[in-house]
Amino acid sequence: MTIYTTAGRGRCYDDIVQTVGDTPCVRLNRTGPSHVTLYVKVESFNPLSSVKDRLALNIIEAAERDGLLAPGQTVVEATSGNTGIGLAMVCAAKGYPLVITMAESFSIERRRLMRFLGAKVVLTPKEERGIGMYNTAKKLAEDNGWFFASQFENSANADIHESTTAREILADFAGAPLDYWVTGYGTGGTVTGVARALRRERPDCKIVLSEPHNAALLGSGLAQERHADGSPTGSHPAWEPHVIQGWTPDFIPKVLQESIDREFFDEVRPVDGMQGMAMAQHLAAKEGILTGVSGGSTLTTAIEVAENAPEGSVILVMLPDTGERYLSTPLFESIPAEMDDEEQALFTSTR
16 A cells, blocks of 8 residues: 655745745546546645735835835735735735735635735725726825835736746646646736746647636727826726636736737637636535636636547646635535535434
């Protein structure tokens, strides 16, 4: 009998931010058509359980290197949650006060996690959408002399994915096929950074981007109106409210615009977020992998790609975060806290 063992990482760390990255690619065994091989890159292995830990770290460290962030200066950012949680970790580790602006419609556990990590969370009216929380953060920065992290425009966002996420993928699939890489987008940093490297070093790998079917900003073909600094002038006309938290704000971020302009993706596919929820539940129950609505939606898109992919194709799917970010959302609505009849019967059988 084989005994599972581990050997440690062979090093100790000076602080928590040094543990960001090096997340695993894991094969799926009970999901998708049998003629392809599906892998998922499980970003919940980051210290604060999402892909956004990467950009949070690099935005702060790039600002330190460039002299844009002074010791003890307050950092402010607009976020649906995961970037804010990542920033709260980094700012706590490095000694920066943090203020987050977030639309009140996002999950309660996200705001509580950020406050637990020492951040202040300013909630903006849900009617003002993503652009409302963005403009609030920008105004707070201007009025108070704070550092605006500006994840939607900051080049450090995509840069960290080019230098870490992409390098990990290329190393994990070195000498092996990788036919498709599937991802969604929020800021666009993941797709832009990883695609830079894949286009150079694995040009045969097809890149598929997914977005909500009822907020198909890219699928609409309509351009985003911007200010001179690349920030949005307002909401994109194709946006509607959707259930995939963390995906597709009500504007096309400047970071994503690079992927559009340089044709970094081969296809953009719409996905129904309710199907994404069902897929996230399937992934937990059948593969033991916990992810949120965005991960489930990305995997739903990947399975659609897989249905028509050639025999033997290898597909890698990004899973941005953990399902625990969604306990107060419809993702867990059907999951009871109390015992069901079968569980009650099992308990009764022991009395």
